[in-house]
Amino acid sequence: MISDFVLQFIYGRYWNIAIIFFSDVMKAAITSCLITSLGVLIILFRTQKEYKSDRLIKSDLSYTINKEGINQKVRKSNNYIEWEDIYKFYEKKDMFLAYVSRNKAIILPKRYFNTYDEIVTLKNLVRERLKEKKIKIK
The missing domain is CATH 2.30.29 (PH-domain like)
Structure with a gap:
C-alpha cells in the first residue's frame, strides 16, 4: 500500500508537486547555508579587528x-x-x-x-x- 503510494507519487500525478517541494527545500537549504556562512565570516572579521585594536x-x-x-x-x-x-x-x-x-x-x-x-x-x-x-x- 505504501509502496503503491510512493510509486504513484513519484511517477504519477504528484510528480510536479514533488519537484516543486524538492526545489523549495533545496532553496531553503542553500539560503540557510549562505546566511550561516556570512554570519561566521562577520564574527571572524570582527574578532580579528578587535584583537588587532586591543593592545592589552x-x-x-x-x-x-x-x-x-x-x-x-x-x-x-x-x-x-x-x-x-x-x-x-x-x-x-x-x-x-x-x-x-x-x-x-x-x-x-x-x-x-x-x-x-x-x-x-x-x-x-x-x-x-x-x-x-x-x-x-x-
Whole structure:
C-alpha cells in the first residue's frame, strides 16, 4: 500500500508537486547555508579587528594564585580576584577556567604550570576555597 503510494507519487500525478517541494527545500537549504556562512565570516572579521585594536590583549599576563585569591598582572596594573568572586571553576583537558561571571573567565592553560605538583596544588587550593557546587575538576 505504501509502496503503491510512493510509486504513484513519484511517477504519477504528484510528480510536479514533488519537484516543486524538492526545489523549495533545496532553496531553503542553500539560503540557510549562505546566511550561516556570512554570519561566521562577520564574527571572524570582527574578532580579528578587535584583537588587532586591543593592545592589552597582546600583553604578557602573569598570575599569582594563593589562599586569598588570584592576582592577575598586566604591565603595571594588578587585578585581584578573591575566591568568593569566582562564579565557577572548571578543569578541561588542557586548561583551567575560573569564571568570574557567566560569560567571563580567566583561562589558565596547563602548559603554563612548571610541574604536575603545581597543578595538584591548584586543584587542592580550589577544593579548599570554593564550594563544591562551583567546582568541576578531575
